[in-house]
Amino acid sequence: MPPSPSPRRLLRWEVMRELAVSDFRLKYYDSALGYAWSMLSPLLMLAVFYFVFRFVLGVTTPGYLVYLLVGLVCWTFFQDCSYSGLTALAGKAGVLKSIHVPAALVVAAGVLSTLITLAINTAVLVLVLGLAGRLSRLAPLALLPLLCLALFAAGTSFLVALAGVQFRDASLIWSVLLQACFWLTPVVYVANTGPVAELLYLNPLARCLHLVRWFLLYDYFPTLRFIGVTVAVCAGVFALGVGLFLRRQAGIPEAL
Amino acid sequence: MIELRSVSKVFSIPHQKRRTVFDRVFGRGHYTYESFHALRDVSLRLEAGEFLGIVGRNGGGKSTLLRVVAGIYPPTTGTVRVDGAIAPILELGVGFNGALTVRDNVFLYGVLLGVPRRRLDAELAGILSRAGIARFEDARLETLSTGMRSRLAFTVALLAEAPILLVDEALTVGDEAFQAQCLSELRRLRDEARTAILVSHDFTLLRELCPRLVLLDGGRLIADGSPDEVIERYRSA
Numbered sequence: 001m002p003p004s005p006s007p008r009r010l011l012r013w014e015v016m017r018e019l020a021v022s023d024f025r026l027k028y029y030d031s032a033l034g035y036a037w038s039m040l041s042p043l044l045m046l047a048v049f050y051f052v053f054r055f056v057l058g059v060t061t062p063g064y065l066v067y068l069l070v071g072l073v074c075w076t077f078f079q080d081c082s083y084s085g086l087t088a089l090a091g092k093a094g095v096l097k098s099i100h101v102p103a104a105l106v107v108a109a110g111v112l113s114t115l116i117t118l119a120i121n122t123a124v125l126v127l128v129l130g131l132a133g134r135l136s137r138l139a140p141l142a143l144l145p146l147l148c149l150a151l152f153a154a155g156t157s158f159l160v161a162l163a164g165v166q167f168r169d170a171s172l173i174w175s176v177l178l179q180a181c182f183w184l185t186p187v188v189y190v191a192n193t194g195p196v197a198e199l200l201y202l203n204p205l206a207r208c209l210h211l212v213r214w215f216l217l218y219d220y221f222p223t224l225r226f227i228g229v230t231v232a233v234c235a236g237v238f239a240l241g242v243g244l245f246l247r248r249q250a251g252i253p254e255a256l
Numbered sequence: 257m258i259e260l261r262s263v264s265k266v267f268s269i270p271h272q273k274r275r276t277v278f279d280r281v282f283g284r285g286h287y288t289y290e291s292f293h294a295l296r297d298v299s300l301r302l303e304a305g306e307f308l309g310i311v312g313r314n315g316g317g318k319s320t321l322l323r324v325v326a327g328i329y330p331p332t333t334g335t336v337r338v339d340g341a342i343a344p345i346l347e348l349g350v351g352f353n354g355a356l357t358v359r360d361n362v363f364l365y366g367v368l369l370g371v372p373r374r375r376l377d378a379e380l381a382g383i384l385s386r387a388g389i390a391r392f393e394d395a396r397l398e399t400l401s402t403g404m405r406s407r408l409a410f411t412v413a414l415l416a417e418a419p420i421l422l423v424d425e426a427l428t429v430g431d432e433a434f435q436a437q438c439l440s441e442l443r444r445l446r447d448e449a450r451t452a453i454l455v456s457h458d459f460t461l462l463r464e465l466c467p468r469l470v471l472l473d474g475g476r477l478i479a480d481g482s483p484d485e486v487i488e489r490y491r492s493a
Contacts, residue, residue, distance in 0.1 A: 014367045014372070018363055018364045092351070094347065095350055095351040097323070097346075098344060098347045099326075099328075099344055099351070100326050250330045251330070
């Protein structure tokens, strides 16, 4: 039998879970389509980008549609997850000011709630790819870069949450940075070779997306070094975000 | 036991609420701060099993003191020592969300106050019937009246078995019957030898529950003694 967790730890987990689940419920509360929205928004983006890239810009890459679909599912997660850091603390200001709950739990709950969405969307994606016969043999390995993506997004979420407490214009700046991030990541365009691709490798998000697609769609196994660096960078960003946040969280309730 | 040793809490309030990145980069040193001393050199010792009432005018530092004891605000100087877990009822029903069902709110509020989820699950029916809303389990909280919501919050808050309670004006809501119920619950907790700090403007309630009061004014603790002494001091100040 594994040792049962201490009551304190169990409670922290329970607080985080309740916050995440209620957050998830509230997101789709009163919307006509409910949860389907979370799948519909990447699908609508898919339609727009496919139209523009395929017919306006004339991209002829084979399998561009699934390439785009995988990219958008990952990107939507990163966007929602990092943005939740900005809104989570402000939304729970009342709680943080009257109950001694670590602020990190509130941010973590926001991350968890977007992770639920990612998990469901990925399951649907894999199902669709499987039915279409487009799933590669290496597909199960895609869990690793998805985990890296989650670590990177969570770390970013903590950093953005800290900035949001300190600076009023953090949300404006973050929406611009997100735009930049979107175009500096091969979400909608294809960049596999050449110096530009090498440059994009500096972006951890680009590395994650490459790995997810290689494993999920292209049956391609890159060098272990590429995988190792990606894991290390994503884990590093996660540690940095959580570490900085924990060092500063005592002052957060009064700053809200 | 709760012990505060020369605790001060200073908030630095920028004249504009929060600075922006823009100002940080282009307007360094542009900012002026106002130092607000919410607590000045407060020392206080409370034994286990004691019920302490805090009185004072608005802005006197009462809520800040509770937050410092609860560990929500770190003190600027001085030390705070608290032996035992704390169940703060600073604001009844904080964290409630009208769009969620009554059941979901019980779980959310309960775990926030430190009640294990399993226990909430097991006692849900009892909680709802004690709060007088037995049939509303699946109703959205927003469909309940304010009084019903306060009763629910109070019932859940009482489940927190922490030995130390911090109560901030929680009992000024609800009808007469609800207030009587709150009073009798608090009396029961006192007889169980729990420790509590109550902030209130209701002197009748404080006389009833607390053998000792302190008076906070301008962040200073200016009186500490029996209810009669302290209330007289408050009125004459």
